[in-house]
Amino acid sequence: PQLSWQYSAGIFKNFKDNTYETSIEVYYKTMENQIEYREGYTPSIKDPEEEFVFGDGWSYGAEFFFNKTKGRFTGWIGYTLAWSWRKFPDLNKGNKYPAKFDRRHDLSVVGLYEINSKWKLSTVFVYASGNAASLPEKFYLIEGVLTQQYSNINQYRLPSYHRLDISATYTPVPKKQRKGSSSWNFSIYNAYSRRNPYFFYFDQTGSAFDG
Numbered sequence: 001p002q003l004s005w006q007y008s009a010g011i012f013k014n015f016k017d018n019t020y021e022t023s024i025e026v027y028y029k030t031m032e033n034q035i036e037y038r039e040g041y042t043p044s045i046k047d048p049e050e051e052f053v054f055g056d057g058w059s060y061g062a063e064f065f066f067n068k069t070k071g072r073f074t075g076w077i078g079y080t081l082a083w084s085w086r087k088f089p090d091l092n093k094g095n096k097y098p099a100k101f102d103r104r105h106d107l108s109v110v111g112l113y114e115i116n117s118k119w120k121l122s123t124v125f126v127y128a129s130g131n132a133a134s135l136p137e138k139f140y141l142i143e144g145v146l147t148q149q150y151s152n153i154n155q156y157r158l159p160s161y162h163r164l165d166i167s168a169t170y171t172p173v174p175k176k177q178r179k180g181s182s183s184w185n186f187s188i189y190n191a192y193s194r195r196n197p198y199f200f201y202f203d204q205t206g207s208a209f210d211g
Contacts, residue, residue, distance in 0.1 A: 003032040010063075021067040031057035039091055055088030057099060075111035082106065097153040098132040105129045105160075118172065124165040130158035136202065158197060163190040 010025030034057045041051045061082030068074050084102040087095070107127040114120050132154035140147055167187035 002034060005030050019068065019070045021065070021069060023063075023065045025063045025065075026061070027063075028060040029058060031059075034086060034088075036086075036088060036091060053088055053090040055086060055091065057084070057086045059084035059099070059102075072114045073111070075109070077110075078108045080106040092153045095152075097155075100132055100154060102132050102154070103129045118170055120169045120171075122167050122169070125162070127160065127162040130160050131198075132156070133158055133200070135200065158200070161196045163194050163196065164192055165189050166191050 006027060006029040008025055008027040010023055012021075012023045014021050034055050035052055036055070037048075037051050038053045059082060061080060064079045065076065066078075067076035080103075082103060084099040085096050086099050087097075091097075105128065107125075109125040110122070111124075112120060112122045133156050134150050134153050135156045136148035137151050138149040140149065165187065167185060169183050169185045171181065171183040
């Protein structure tokens with residue numbers, strides 16, 4: 001069975017009659033008996049459990065949080081600085097490598113403003129370091145079949161992810177005879193049209209014998 005232990009310590013402090021909430025927390029986590037597929041694995045009719053390899057992992061980092069809870073303008077900022085590693089005897093020549101979702105920086109900023117009893121504005125900005133990825137570095141032919149030679153595990157980074165969302169919420173004043181309430185929400189997702197790649201595909205064209 002997989003087993004993990006997490007150790008954490010933090011400082012939590014509120015200010016001005018709980019108008020502002022702040023915290024700083026650090027953590028360290030160990031993970032045993034982690035599961036991955038062996039290098040070069042491709043799906044087949046064989047039992048996939050026969051392709052498993054086992055190793056360990058660990059992660060550590062710090063989390064910072066600031067929250068304003070009262071007033072017409074409220075919101076919060078959260079930031080995490082983190083590392084996450086894996087080490088498998090049968091992978092990456094036994095050397096440690098970053099986990100797929102190892103993200104050095106992770107930032108979230110949320111703001112809400114109450115214009116009046118009917119209208120509220122909100123905005124969300126998120127930023128995160130790109131996922132770790134293994135990419136092909138060389139292409140060669142084996143008996144006429146194009147074969148890829150990949151980098152070390154998760155040696156590369158995808159571009160950083162970030163976007164801005166904006167929304168406005170309209171809540172009409174309910175009539176006395178009505179039960180409950182309703183509201184209209186108008187939103188713009190990814191306001192500046194940031195292209196955040198999640199996968200890379202390689203366009204392989206031409207012939208090895210050209211030129």
